[in-house]
Amino acid sequence: MIFLNDFTRELIGTGIVLVFLISLRIISTKLVRRYAKSSHTIEHRTNLVIKYIHLLINILTVSALIIIWGVQTKDIFIALSSVTTIVGVAMVAQWSILSNITSGIILFFSFPFKIGDVIKIHDKDFPIEAEIQDIGAFHVYLRTHDGEMVIFPNNLLLQKGISIMKNHFDDKEFID
Known part of the structure; x- marks a missing residue:
């Protein structure tokens, strides 16, 4: 008491x-x-x-x-x-971890692209054109036309120029 x-x-x-x-x-x-x-x-x-x-x-x-x-x-x-x-x-x-988390939050709220979009990352050393498979807290998972999986850090995605392309990857025929 x-x-x-x-x-x-x-x-x-x-x-x-x-x-x-x-x-x-x-x-x-x-x-x-x-x-x-x-x-x-x-x-x-x-x-x-x-x-x-x-x-x-x-x-x-x-x-x-x-x-x-x-x-x-x-x-x-x-x-x-x-x-x-x-x-x-x-x-x-571990500054890159904090940078990627912050970039992930910015990507969430600004939402310039979504899963399924085909994007072109304008990088003079390593240009990438790929479809977005998943967007995580630290990385964006991309699949190229050749089927290669590219894991790209969120903070670099905000620093590079990006074009959202029309989905021009050829649709694969479904064969039973």
């Missing part, structure tokens, strides 16, 4: 933040799904973006709870600077 008397404000604040968390997650999920449905985005990509948004919301919720429960600001800054340093060193080594 003493705990309830001493921490009434913190418990009420925690309850409000948790209700806000649940509401924000439901609303953001519905908005992303509505956007995906209107732009005919595949379910896999939609779930990936929802996962990223939920991660951001959870981080903000933990920050709010830390503030509500009165953790000293200098303790928060010490912990954050330590974590940031470790993550920063790791991200310098």
Whole structure:
């Protein structure tokens, strides 16, 4: 009982933040799904973006709870600077992963092409003309006219010029 008397404000604040968390997650999920449905985005990509948004919301919720429960600001800054340093060193080594994830989110929302489109990537050293088989969080999977599977990183896809071609790959006859 003493705990309830001493921490009434913190418990009420925690309850409000948790209700806000649940509401924000439901609303953001519905908005992303509505956007995906209107732009005919595949379910896999939609779930990936929802996962990223939920991660951001959870981080903000933990920050709010830390503030509500009165953790000293200098303790928060010490912990954050330590974590940031470790993550920063790791991200310098893994910058391409973060770049590909960010590019995947940009491709999701800008949606310049879709699975089944034939694209031409304008690269002077390695030009590619292929059909998009799948768009993942890190890579786009392409199949050339010769049947070769090319896995192209999302961040390079945003850096290169791309033409969306009419599907001029010859339709293969179905032989039974």
